[in-house]
Amino acid sequence: MNCTKCKTKAVIDLPRHNAAFCKGCFNGFVHDQVARAIKSEWMFGKDERILVAVSGGKDSLALWNILLTLGYRADGLYVDLGIGAYSEQSHTKVTKFAEAVAASHGATLHLHTVEQEAGAGIKELAQLIHRPTCSTCGTIKRYQFNRVAIEQQYDVMATGHNLDDEAARLLGNVLHWQEEYLDKQGPSLPASVAGFAKKVKPLYRLSERELAAYAVLNRIDYIVEECPMAKGSKMLQYKEVLNRLETESPGTKQTFYWGFLEKQKKKQPTATTMTEKDRAVLHPCASCSQPTTAEVCSYCKMMARAKTVIPR
Ligand code: AMP
Ligand code: FES
Ligand code: ZN
Numbered sequence: 001m002n003c004t005k006c007k008t009k010a011v012i013d014l015p016r017h018n019a020a021f022c023k024g025c026f027n028g029f030v031h032d033q034v035a036r037a038i039k040s041e042w043m044f045g046k047d048e049r050i051l052v053a054v055s056g057g058k059d060s061l062a063l064w065n066i067l068l069t070l071g072y073r074a075d076g077l078y079v080d081l082g083i084g085a086y087s088e089q090s091h092t093k094v095t096k097f098a099e100a101v102a103a104s105h106g107a108t109l110h111l112h113t114v115e116q117e118a119g120a121g122i123k124e125l126a127q128l129i130h131r132p133t134c135s136t137c138g139t140i141k142r143y144q145f146n147r148v149a150i151e152q153q154y155d156v157m158a159t160g161h162n163l164d165d166e167a168a169r170l171l172g173n174v175l176h177w178q179e180e181y182l183d184k185q186g187p188s189l190p191a192s193v194a195g196f197a198k199k200v201k202p203l204y205r206l207s208e209r210e211l212a213a214y215a216v217l218n219r220i221d222y223i224v225e226e227c228p229m230a231k232g233s234k235m236l237q238y239k240e241v242l243n244r245l246e247t248e249s250p251g252t253k254q255t256f257y258w259g260f261l262e263k264q265k266k267k268q269p270t271a272t273t274m275t276e277k278d279r280a281v282l283h284p285c286a287s288c289s290q291p292t293t294a295e296v297c298s299y300c301k302m303m304a305r306a307k308t309v310i311p312r
Contacts, residue, residue, distance in 0.1 A: 012213050015250035023217050030214050033205040034066050041188040043200040048155035050074040051110075051197075053145050054097070056090030058215040058222040059160030061097050063203055065220055067158070068105040074158070076102060077148050079141055080113040082121020083227065090223045097220065110152065112144045118303060119310035123229070128309045129302060133229045136302065143299040146290065149197035161187075161201040164208040167253040168238035170260055183274065186264060192278035195291045207253065208239075 001010045003022040010020035014029075021029055037043065044050055050067060054060040054076040067074040078094045081087050098109035118125050118140075126136040149157040166185070173181045187201040203211065215222050230236060245252045284290070285297035292298070 011217065012210075014210065016207075016246075016254055026213070026217065030062075030206060030210065031066060031070060034063075034202050035070065037187065037202045037205050038200075041186070041200065043158075043188050043202060044072070044156045046071060046073075048073065049153070050156050050158050051145075051149045051152065051154040052076050052158045053141070053160070054078055054094050054109075055160070056093035056223045057160065058220070058224075059162050059165075059203055059208075059211050061093070061160075061220050061222050062211050062215050062218075063158060063160045064097070064107075065101060065218065066214075067202070068102060068107060073107075075107050075154070076109040077145065078109060078111050079144050080111065080115070081137060081140075082113070082115040083123060083229065084121075086223075086225060086228055087121070089225075093221055093223050110148055112148065114140060118306045120306070125302075125306055125310070129305045131302075134233065137229070139298050139302060143290065143297075145199075146195075146197050150195060150290075154197065156198040156200055158200050158202055160203055160211075162203045162206055162208050162211055163253055163257060164239055164242065165235075166201070166204050167242055167257040168235050170257055171238045171242065172234060182260075182264075183277075186261065190275055192275040193282050193291050195284060195289060196278070196282075204257070 001013060001020050002008065003010045003025050004019040005025040005028075006022060008022045011023050012026055013020040019029075050072055052060065052064045052067065052074050054064055056078070064074060064076055076094065076098055078091065080091055094109065098107070102109065114125070115121050120128065122137050122140070123133055126133040129136070145157055145159070148154075166187070170182075170185060172178075173185065187204040189199045191198040206214075214220075226236075242253050242256075278291075281293050282291040285292045285294075285300055287296050287300040287304075290297055290299070294301075296304075
């Protein structure tokens, strides 16, 4: 198998693009897909400051690496969830990358530790306040990503969601006809109201397999294990189903998610409509001032509840 571009020995085949690449041309392909995502969705420019949420997994570390390589001003944020060995290992991977690679580009790493603020790690906290672990985790991560981006005055906040993540989420939203979520499934969400950071997903054109290959080929040391709390989750089930379809018909995930984005674009001028909708329902939380639809935001409610049940 030879590289479609330069005809030397290929290291990876990409059935959905009917192509194969050597390491150099594959890196070029990955960088090009990210550059196209940034440009076509108006994500950010070279003079803007980006905050990348890095979990220690392949996607977010690859994203940080790609943005720095392409010459963007990107710092990292790691949220330590306090999930035993899993969090310890992912923390180590992020710190190592920050010291070995990001620092040489002048980039820094921010750290938020859930246990310090809540008095317990995610698992224990969720049990004590009687909420599912993954939704507790989601609320905390979303809140902290936005808080750090706003407080540290970043222009935009980026996550490592890839094509597989977005296609699986779309499948879940369609299966349950969650139309309000469909509206927010784009790869670029505007800073619709004061206190909300702009949020982008520059990896939405790349699959999980492509990002794993990119990380391995570029010697990015990442945590291979999934979060132990995610075992058996609906998201993993949707990914499995889509992978089976992809094997039979390469390009299925891309057609599904990119097709959805095309339809969304035709349906509404996203940024304006979303801003109007958000402005109509959001106002500052009475406790922390982050935008919320309720009197007090769900994060502040959670922390207030944690204070009553976790002795300090
Ligand atoms: P997940 O929801 O675990 O699939 O992660 C999606 C994206 O959220 C990752 O690619 C990261 O950008 C970000 N992320 C997830 N967990 C963390 C974490 N503990 N700290 C910082 N960013 C995270
Ligand atoms: Fe949040 Fe696993 S990453 S519970
Ligand atoms: Zn609040």
